[in-house]
Amino acid sequence: MRTDLVILGAAFSYLALLFVVAAWGDKRAEQGRTVIGSPSIYALSIAVYCTAWTFYGSVGRAAEYGPSFLLIYLGPTLAMLTAPFLLRKMVRIAARQRITSIADFISARYGKSSGLGALVALMALITITPYIALQLKAITVSHAVLINYPDSPDARLATEGFWLDKSLWVALVLAVFIILFGTRHLDASERHEGMVAAIALESLVKLVAFMSVGVFVVFGLFAGPQDLFQQVALQPGLTDTLGLNHVPGGTTGWVGMLILAFLAFITLPRQFQVLVVENVDEHHLTRASWLFPLYLLLINLFVVPIALAGLLLGDVAGDPDSFVLTLPLSAGAEGLPLFVFIGGLSAATGMVIVETIALSTMVSNQLIMPLLLRFRFLHASQPGQLAGWLLGIRRAAIVLLLLLGYLYHALMGDAYSLVTIGLVSFAGVAQFAPALLIGLYWRGASRLGAILGLLAGFGVWGYTLLLPGFAQSGWWDMALVEQGPWGIEWLKPYALFGLQEWDIYTHALLWSMLANVGLLVGVSLFNRPTPLEQTQAALFTEAMHPNLQGTTLWRGQTTQGELRDLLARYLGAAATQRVFADIAESREAADQIASHALVTRAEQALAGSLGSASARVLINSVVRGEALDLEGLLSILDTTSQTLEYNRRLEQKSAELARIGEELRSANERLRELDRLKDEFVAMVSHELRTPLTSIRAFAEILRDGDTLPEQKRQHFLGVIVHESQRLSRLIEEILDLARLESGRLTLDPKPLDLAQVAQRSVDAISRLQEKRGIALDSAIDVAPATIIGDPDRLEQVVINLLDNAGKFADADHPRVRLRLYRHKRHYRLSVEDNGKGISEGERERVFEKFHQIQEQGEAPRGRPKGSGLGLPISRGIVAHLGGRLWVEDAPNLGGACLIMELPEAPEQAH
Amino acid sequence: MKPFTQASRRNERLAALTLLMVVLFSPPLLIAVDRLPGWASLTLYLFAAWGSVIGLTAWLMERSAP
Numbered sequence: 001m002r003t004d005l006v007i008l009g010a011a012f013s014y015l016a017l018l019f020v021v022a023a024w025g026d027k028r029a030e031q032g033r034t035v036i037g038s039p040s041i042y043a044l045s046i047a048v049y050c051t052a053w054t055f056y057g058s059v060g061r062a063a064e065y066g067p068s069f070l071l072i073y074l075g076p077t078l079a080m081l082t083a084p085f086l087l088r089k090m091v092r093i094a095a096r097q098r099i100t101s102i103a104d105f106i107s108a109r110y111g112k113s114s115g116l117g118a119l120v121a122l123m124a125l126i127t128i129t130p131y132i133a134l135q136l137k138a139i140t141v142s143h144a145v146l147i148n149y150p151d152s153p154d155a156r157l158a159t160e161g162f163w164l165d166k167s168l169w170v171a172l173v174l175a176v177f178i179i180l181f182g183t184r185h186l187d188a189s190e191r192h193e194g195m196v197a198a199i200a201l202e203s204l205v206k207l208v209a210f211m212s213v214g215v216f217v218v219f220g221l222f223a224g225p226q227d228l229f230q231q232v233a234l235q236p237g238l239t240d241t242l243g244l245n246h247v248p249g250g251t252t253g254w255v256g257m258l259i260l261a262f263l264a265f266i267t268l269p270r271q272f273q274v275l276v277v278e279n280v281d282e283h284h285l286t287r288a289s290w291l292f293p294l295y296l297l298l299i300n301l302f303v304v305p306i307a308l309a310g311l312l313l314g315d316v317a318g319d320p321d322s323f324v325l326t327l328p329l330s331a332g333a334e335g336l337p338l339f340v341f342i343g344g345l346s347a348a349t350g351m352v353i354v355e356t357i358a359l360s361t362m363v364s365n366q367l368i369m370p371l372l373l374r375f376r377f378l379h380a381s382q383p384g385q386l387a388g389w390l391l392g393i394r395r396a397a398i399v400l401l402l403l404l405g406y407l408y409h410a411l412m413g414d415a416y417s418l419v420t421i422g423l424v425s426f427a428g429v430a431q432f433a434p435a436l437l438i439g440l441y442w443r444g445a446s447r448l449g450a451i452l453g454l455l456a457g458f459g460v461w462g463y464t465l466l467l468p469g470f471a472q473s474g475w476w477d478m479a480l481v482e483q484g485p486w487g488i489e490w491l492k493p494y495a496l497f498g499l500q501e502w503d504i505y506t507h508a509l510l511w512s513m514l515a516n517v518g519l520l521v522g523v524s525l526f527n528r529p530t531p532l533e534q535t536q537a538a539l540f541t542e543a544m545h546p547n548l549q550g551t552t553l554w555r556g557q558t559t560q561g562e563l564r565d566l567l568a569r570y571l572g573a574a575a576t577q578r579v580f581a582d583i584a585e586s587r588e589a590a591d592q593i594a595s596h597a598l599v600t601r602a603e604q605a606l607a608g609s610l611g612s613a614s615a616r617v618l619i620n621s622v623v624r625g626e627a628l629d630l631e632g633l634l635s636i637l638d639t640t641s642q643t644l645e646y647n648r649r650l651e652q653k654s655a656e657l658a659r660i661g662e663e664l665r666s667a668n669e670r671l672r673e674l675d676r677l678k679d680e681f682v683a684m685v686s687h688e689l690r691t692p693l694t695s696i697r698a699f700a701e702i703l704r705d706g707d708t709l710p711e712q713k714r715q716h717f718l719g720v721i722v723h724e725s726q727r728l729s730r731l732i733e734e735i736l737d738l739a740r741l742e743s744g745r746l747t748l749d750p751k752p753l754d755l756a757q758v759a760q761r762s763v764d765a766i767s768r769l770q771e772k773r774g775i776a777l778d779s780a781i782d783v784a785p786a787t788i789i790g791d792p793d794r795l796e797q798v799v800i801n802l803l804d805n806a807g808k809f810a811d812a813d814h815p816r817v818r819l820r821l822y823r824h825k826r827h828y829r830l831s832v833e834d835n836g837k838g839i840s841e842g843e844r845e846r847v848f849e850k851f852h853q854i855q856e857q858g859e860a861p862r863g864r865p866k867g868s869g870l871g872l873p874i875s876r877g878i879v880a881h882l883g884g885r886l887w888v889e890d891a892p893n894l895g896g897a898c899l900i901m902e903l904p905e906a907p908e909q910a911h
Numbered sequence: 912m913k914p915f916t917q918a919s920r921r922n923e924r925l926a927a928l929t930l931l932m933v934v935l936f937s938p939p940l941l942i943a944v945d946r947l948p949g950w951a952s953l954t955l956y957l958f959a960a961w962g963s964v965i966g967l968t969a970w971l972m973e974r975s976a977p
Contacts, residue, residue, distance in 0.1 A: 067953055067954055067957055070957055070961075074936055074961065077932070077961065077964065077965070078929065078932055078933070080968075081925065081928060081929045081932060081964075081968060082925075082929055084922065084925060085922070085925075229951060232950075233950065239950035239951075240950070242950060242951060242953060242954050243945055243950075243953065244941055244942060244945040244953060251938035251941070251942065254938055254941065255937075255938065258936065286972045287972065287973075289968060289972055290965050290968040290969040290972055290973075291969075293961075293964075293965045293968070294965050294969070297958070297961055297962060297965060301958070304954055
């Protein structure tokens, strides 16, 4: 099964599959049915972050340094958490300015500086080439492990000629792939749809491959995680591996590595390519912000079990970096190791593809193109010729980059393990972070500051990481590392200024970042930026400003003809046609002034192909007058922000108005209700007054006219007249009381008194009447004396009113009323309950409204109302005057309504 | 007073979540966890914390997805 033929067959078939997928993706894109327009594909393409280094090296790192391998993935998780703030801004800027790479981005931010772009491109080239070499090395080593197992892979590698090295051939196939699918368009800011589709597939393959090994090891070699962990627990040396003390540099190293991974994730050229340049829709970031971290979690889930299993098995497993291959091999599995090899291959090729595209774009747009533009003769060359050149440059760069990577791999030997090179590269690209991140948020960051910061940071990185690395590879004298240059102790690269005991990456990160950020900020504070720098700085820092979209930034003038010629010369006819899509070509049109929008569109098209710095130079050669300067831009921002502020105030005002309107409406409703109640009251009072008046008058007339009436009848009639007069005066008294209460003229005579006595008196007063009506009245006075401050007459009036009311609303057949006086905290409560129908929840407050008569549902008005509807409002008014409360509850004993009067206990000295 | 919007609330929560993650993976907590009995406690904690952060992000992002 493990013959060279089978393995090579599988490997190259897999690469062929990538071609097919990429071709399919590109074809679909041409038909307008994109396959990469989904956030999940986007998240998978970001997973190009997981290279062969993850695939093989994570296990190696876990075996050696415990949990520190996770930091490489926690950093990106943190970065993705901030995606809606940070990455979204970058994506938006890149889309608007047609940014093609991280070098282009930084150059555009600092005034479209071609020098800065070239610097970043060069630095990326130096940092990333070893990283590409690392991927090729991984392919070679994994292939050798697969073939040679159980022998060591080294035996064979040493004797092999370079033409037999499989990674050379893989590199060449990749070069073809990248040229085919990575340089289809001149416009590098356009999406490479086929390439992204292939990368997404690769991400899936490596995830499935790695998880298959994990499952195989945990459930095949061992009987589940429990078994594995139990066996590990028996080995005291092993259990120690996972502790914090194995993290290089301890807690400082932990924090340093986390920051390093966070920064590198954003600044690695390939990550910038997939995250920013290849982003189709900035909303995809929302899903990717958790889906990608989930991917990282899954691919790391089995790292620890595999590392532990490999360490348990000892010699059989060999080098920790190869555990993923050797463990299934040692168990005699046939198909799985091959699949794992393909997984590792996909991890390596995915990285190489994207990184090479990103680097070749940088090389052509930031390094070569500015040089070409200096030669005047090019400006007069054939239309479209330069476009061909540029693609040619990119293709040559791709081949060169891969060969360079291969050479590095072939030369460097085994000086470094996988992780080491990766981390050195991480620290290198992290140097872009200050210029990038500070530039995104601080308008004052200037070009000079950025250049000096980058140079200094990069220099420190080279001294503290790259040079000692060379020394360890034997390319430099080890004395440099051990004794410092010329024997100067405090200049030792791994312990600069005597800073020892830090791990080398955190150490390098600290010093390089100090130099980098220090110079960037320090120089910017004393440096006067050019107008273009200021404009670009404002465009970048204010990128999320809502009204910046669609703003035309050109104010200069040129003719359409000149613009058309320029585009045709550099981009070719097809691209020119796209820019001039809605403008007819004619002789008159050629002399017309090009609109600002057209100039902007032309510059963007040039920027997408040649980089923003070159596009700027070219547009300047035909446009007379300047682009929008800082003042113009700031006035746009200002007017929009004023408008926004104004809108916000308007919104506030209208919300306020709406609220006031609502209040007015409800007040109006309330007034109408009161008006209706008043009408009802007047009608009722009239009625109430007329009824007794009518009978008084009738009986008085009878008495006047009927001289012959018997004495007994006369007496009866007189009795009726007296009774009705009393009722009349009581009613009038009530109305007067109410009027006094409402106007606040009610005079009370508060003094200490015993509420129990008042209650007893009231019960005595009303019991005769109640007996006559057949009402069973019982009273329970729990506390005596119950001293309160109050007006005895008024209180008696209230209690009688409550008792009288209760009697009226009690059950018609067996009416019962119960009075109770008890203590509640520092108050006395007097409750009167009946066994009537009770009062519904909604009616409870309304019974205290004036003239309110309880309308019983479904019951016809029963002739005369039971009361004037004034008793309860008056009672409540009196009780409130005395500092108490009066309310309705469900009757606890009798099941009807229960009215409770609560009055505060009199203070001590009042007794 | 700024009008309350769903987007601003989401951003506040996201910022809080980022801080939470920084805290969860900061040395003081890790040292405490590392001293717990059980040799795999740190690894288990790391994965559990990581998973929780991802879960919370997913919840936050998907419920207010545009």
